[in-house]
Amino acid sequence: MFGFLKQVGDYTKEAVSxxxxxxxxxxxxxxxLRRRPITVQYPYEKLIPSERYRGRIHFEFDKCIACEVCVRVCPINLPVVDWVMNKATKKKELRNYSIDFGVCIFCGNCVEYCPTNCLSMTEEYELATFDRHSLNYDNVALGRLPTSVTSDPAVVALKEFAYLPKGEMDxxxxxxTRPRAGITKEELS
Ligand code: SF4
Ligand code: SF4
Known part of the structure; x- marks a missing residue:
């Protein structure tokens, strides 16, 4: 009898546990279930990067004065500024400019300190390649205009949290057309 009661007691304890x-x-x-979905069906859906997103650097060849400030402020001296001195004008002439995005840490120092604002960080983040050496962008590749998630008709652009209207979670x-919760760049200035 005692054994049976012990068995019932153990069974009840296990059932409760x-x-x-x-x-x-x-x-x-x-x-x-109550939280907003965070799954993005990439590459059919893409998130709109935030306004201060540090993506692939864009370079404007004509604005560069070959001062090499970008090299000096870069933590790894990454930008390669290839220039020659024009003896007639006594000015530097830029020949080539390159940044290796396989090494760059996207800190933005070069963009911040460039005196002629010829560098800018874009919202482009799709830099995957089969060969890491193809991430070494020359001035032609750097001068290409960035792709924008919002202007690509092939993808559904999803709004990041700051872009969602107040109270919207999905x-x-x-x-x-609904007003967003965060402040836009234009509203800040
Ligand atoms: S800091 Fe700007 S202007 Fe000077 S070399 Fe670098 S990219 Fe050119
Ligand atoms: S973003 Fe930073 S690491 Fe990359 S090139 Fe500019 S200064 Fe160097």
Whole structure:
């Protein structure tokens, strides 16, 4: 009789413990049901990068004065500024300019300190290649205009949290005319 009661007691304890574990697991599930979805169906959907996103650097050849400030402020002296001295004008003439994005840490120092603003950080982040050496961009590749998620008709541009209207949690199917929660660059200036 005593053995039987002990068995019933153990069984009850295990049943209570199992239901506690199930309830704990379900509480996590229900908690996540109330959060906004963070899955992006890349490459069919892409997030709009924030305005200060540090993506691939854009370079304007005609503005560069070959001063090499960008090299000196770069933590790894990365930009390669290839120039010759024009003896007639006594001015530097830029021949080539390159940045290796396989090494660059996208700190933005070169962009910040360039005296002629010929460098800028773009929203381009798709830099995957099969060969790391093809990430060494010359002035032609650096001069290419960046791709924009919002102007690509082949993808659905999803709004980041700062771009969502107040109270909106789901980035899918948001009406683009609804006012966003964050302050825009234009509103800041
Ligand atoms: S700091 Fe600007 S102007 Fe000077 S070499 Fe670098 S990119 Fe050219
Ligand atoms: S972003 Fe930073 S690491 Fe990259 S080239 Fe400019 S200064 Fe160098």
């Amino acid at each position: 199992a239901s506690q574990n199930i309830a704990q697991g379900l509480s996590v599930t229900f908690d996540h 980035p899918h199917g948001v009406d683009p």
